[in-house]
Amino acid sequence: MGRGLGEVPFGRWRRVRGVSRRSPIAVAAALGLAASLVLAGCTSSGPSAAPSQSSAALPQQTAKQLESAVRDAMKQAGASGAIAGVWAPWSGAWTDALGTTTVDGAEPMTTGMNFRIGSLTKSMTCTVLLRLVDDGTVKLDDPVTKYLPRVVGVSGVTLGQLCNNTSGLGDYDPGVVAQFTDNPTRQWVPMELMSDGLAQAGAGAPGEKWSYSNAGFILLGMTLSAATHTSWDELYAKYVFDPLGMSGTTLPSSGTLGIRSPAPHGYATELDPVTAEAKCGSQFDDTRLSPSMGWTAGGIVSNLNDLKTFAQAFATGSPFSKARATEQWKTVPLPGSGSSWQSYGIGGVQVGPFRGHDGEVPGFITSMLSDPKTGLTVVVMLNNSTSGADFAQLLSMQLASIASKAPASSGKKAPSFSLPWSQKQAATALAAATVCPPKPAKGAKPTPVPTAAFSIPPPNN
Helix, strand or coil, X not given: CCCCCEEEECCCCCCCCCCCCCCCHHHHHHHCCCCCCCCCCCCCCCCCCCCCCCCCECCXXXXXXXXXXXXXXXXXXXXXXXXXXXEECCCEEEEEEEEECCCCCCCECCCCCEEECCCHHHHHHHHHHHHHHHHCCCCCCCEHHHCCCCCCCCCCCEHHHHHCCCCCCCCCCHHHHHHHHHCCCCCCCHHHHHHHHHCCCXXXXXXXXXXXXXXXXXXXXXXXXXXXXXXHHHHHHHXXXXXHCCCCCECCCCCCCCCXXXXXXXXXXXXXXXXXXXXXXXXXXXXCCCHHHCHHHHCCEEEHHHHHHHHHHHHHCCCCCHHHHHHHCCCEECCCCCCCCEEECCCCEEECCEEEEEEEECCEEEEEEECCCCCCXXXXXXXXXXXXXXXXXXHHHHHHHHHCCCCCCCCCCCCCCCCCCCHHHHHHHHHHHCCCCCCCCCCCCCCCCCCCEEEECCCCC
């Protein structure tokens, strides 16, 4: 947290498009950071509410930095629009909608617009699981086969392992993920998606190690639906949306292809059907797609205010009993991250002091992060999914670093932050994470992009 790390290797990570994405370990690799905080295995102190929010707006200087960071990210990502919010309880709030709803369009973005949240859905799915455990309906160590005895290839897999990605199950292959972007209106059944994951090589025995699996979250959706004899729109409403007052959040039906108005369009780059690599220069309007490609792994539509509410509740564990909140953030280390400050709990990633998730679905990338101790919360959305969920998380980390230095408003006291990344590090990593960098203006020199390595200054938040 105070030392220079010198030249740090920068490795491109495997990008998987659609609702399927790489593991969160990519963020640590992108930032090139060594272990700074010991968080693997940390636990929550129990349910608590986020600190009360100052009614003031964030100072103008802070707001300008936040807006500049989002505009830069929009340009790098090829997004026509962005929605972002930052809430620093001791200082104030900043929400903004930048750009337009369509490429070369005239309709401005607004903060009340709806958007697809991709894998942030996973955090809500696991919230349902924990609520069902509190109700006594299921247990975290219940085997999947207790509720789906005819499904083969899942012996020994438990409900809890599906939520913390230690089930050992494989994930969707690149050919299927390319279809999400190239043929977005195709409707999928959960068994098909889950089977595509099971067909891939597994990561190991159940409980052996961490490995990201969208197929696991689809299987969890199937299992909990069977256990409760209840549809997922009902489960989300009963255990997440209604209790938290998230009136603008829904799981659309498989045949609901559009996003309810108001909403921006969503764009994606064509993917190679074999390698799933982006074909830069191409662009699809993937606004209309079937939520069935994500379902309980990535099908939910939400908005900025609802995600702020959920992010804070999820980070603090407030929807759960003290026992469940403690279990929720008994995190497991992420292999290969090179950093002990990044780990994974039940449906969410721990990044330094922040908890949340990022998401990707054709047309949109999102991220939510919230610090349960200070209440600092960040939500971002960009309407171009080409650079992936990593990009959105890096942007939210950059905004968090900026906001962490916001001065206290009248009657408040600013907390002390010691983040294991700086604003500059996050900005550098964002540039390197851009999949299809924008072409420089005619006559302008191209902006250098980090390749194999870059110098990391001492972190200064």
